[in-house]
Amino acid sequence: MLKISVESVEPGAVLAKPIVSDTGITLIAEGVEVSGPIKKRLASMGITEVFVTGKRVPGIPKEEFVANVNASFIKTEGDPRMDAMKRALLAHIEELY
Amino acid sequence: MLDIERVRGKVERTNAIPTIPLVIRKIVKAVENPATSPAAVSRLVSSDPALTAKILKVINAAMYGFVARISSVNQAVVLLGMNVVRALLLGISMFEMMEQTTVGLWKHSLGCAIVARLLAQKKGIFDPEEASVAGLLHDIGKVVLSVQFPKEYQMAVTTARDRSMLLPDAETEIFSMTHAAAGAYFANTWRLPEFVVESIRHHHQPSATKAAPLHTATVHMADTLVKAYNVGFSGDTFVSAVHGYAWEVFDFSEAQMKEIFAEIGDTTAQVDDFFKNPKK
Ligand SMILES: [Fe+2]
Numbered sequence: 001m002l003k004i005s006v007e008s009v010e011p012g013a014v015l016a017k018p019i020v021s022d023t024g025i026t027l028i029a030e031g032v033e034v035s036g037p038i039k040k041r042l043a044s045m046g047i048t049e050v051f052v053t054g055k056r057v058p059g060i061p062k063e064e065f066v067a068n069v070n071a072s073f074i075k076t077e078g079d080p081r082m083d084a085m086k087r088a089l090l091a092h093i094e095e096l097y
Numbered sequence: 098m099l100d101i102e103r104v105r106g107k108v109e110r111t112n113a114i115p116t117i118p119l120v121i122r123k124i125v126k127a128v129e130n131p132a133t134s135p136a137a138v139s140r141l142v143s144s145d146p147a148l149t150a151k152i153l154k155v156i157n158a159a160m161y162g163f164v165a166r167i168s169s170v171n172q173a174v175v176l177l178g179m180n181v182v183r184a185l186l187l188g189i190s191m192f193e194m195m196e197q198t199t200v201g202l203w204k205h206s207l208g209c210a211i212v213a214r215l216l217a218q219k220k221g222i223f224d225p226e227e228a229s230v231a232g233l234l235h236d237i238g239k240v241v242l243s244v245q246f247p248k249e250y251q252m253a254v255t256t257a258r259d260r261s262m263l264l265p266d267a268e269t270e271i272f273s274m275t276h277a278a279a280g281a282y283f284a285n286t287w288r289l290p291e292f293v294v295e296s297i298r299h300h301h302q303p304s305a306t307k308a309a310p311l312h313t314a315t316v317h318m319a320d321t322l323v324k325a326y327n328v329g330f331s332g333d334t335f336v337s338a339v340h341g342y343a344w345e346v347f348d349f350s351e352a353q354m355k356e357i358f359a360e361i362g363d364t365t366a367q368v369d370d371f372f373k374n375p376k377k
């Protein structure tokens with residue numbers, strides 16, 4: 001599931017969470033394809049971002065991402081909490097691809 | 098090395114920069130005066146529709162996680178208060194001025210604003226909107242220094258990279274001060290709210306402030322997380338260790354940090370999107 005702006009929803013993407021009004025009424029159900037007309041409807045409701053199913057494809061290859069992280073953390077090696085932060089980030093990257 | 102008083106003087110006289118558009122000067126001048134009414138500010142801003150669109154876009158992105166909540170300058174003033182809006186106006190116009198050369202820094206700052214808000218919300222410690230503003234402006238000193246000393250600032254960035262130094266150390270060698278100090282002089286000259294000035298001045302050393310420790314710790318932690326994730330480019334190649342005081346405030350476990358990085362991941366995509374569609 002990913003949260004993106006309505007404008008950048010790709011054709012074929014479906015809602016991973018329903019659109020619910022302030023009073024709790026479901027306006028557009030989960031699983032509905034975010035087609036052109038649906039986008040217009042969302043715009044008329046003032047909704048600019050939605051949850052859709054699928055995984056985000058990061059803009060850079062995994063190896064590059066990992067290499068960047070390793071390079072960034074060079075100065076804090078051996079600091080236990082910074083090492084934990086780095087491990088947390090690498091674990092997150094592992095799940096992205 | 099440049100003389101500290103000379104640097105300070107130029108940082109504090111940023112209103113003399115010829116490239117600042119007239120409308121921005123008028124606005125900044127007007128908002129500087131505490132007697133100016135919110136309506137007068139929104140009238141001035143609204144006289145430039147392109148500027149209005151830009152400002153609302155940044156406010157919605159930074160303060161409300163891209164959910165368009167604010168649709169007029171007037172509403173922004175009502176919801177956020179004059180002080181916050183004038184800080185935003187000044188910050189946005191400074192970034193806009195150098196749009197081309199500092200997209201990386203703009204992204205870093207916007208990312209930091211969004212993450213600072215997220216952290217403030219998670220801890221429930223203070224107004225998330227204040228966290229966003231402080232996050233958005235924390236590196237304004239880099240903008241000011243590179244507007245006033247373009248060659249020297251570029252040199253600081255390349256020196257830090259080539260000699261594998263932390264950026265503030267390279268800045269100190271050249272300017273006799275860091276971007277944190279420069280930003281604080283600037284913010285103080287424009288009489289931005291105290292929590293903004295303090296979190297700019299001490300965002301590398303959050304324990305050094307008595308006036309706004311939580312804001313500063315939040316910006317410090319957000320800055321580190323965003324740098325670690327490589328959202329945009331702050332000019333600094335290396336992450337520095339989070340300060341002990343900030344760890345006390347945000348005693349995240351490794352699992353919690355992983356969750357936060359996942360949220361930052363969503364944010365990065367939105368930030369990229371924001372810069373890809375400038376007309377939106
Ligand atoms: Fe900084």
Ligand SMILES: [Fe+2]
Pocket residue numbers: 205209235236320331
């Ligand atoms: Fe920063």
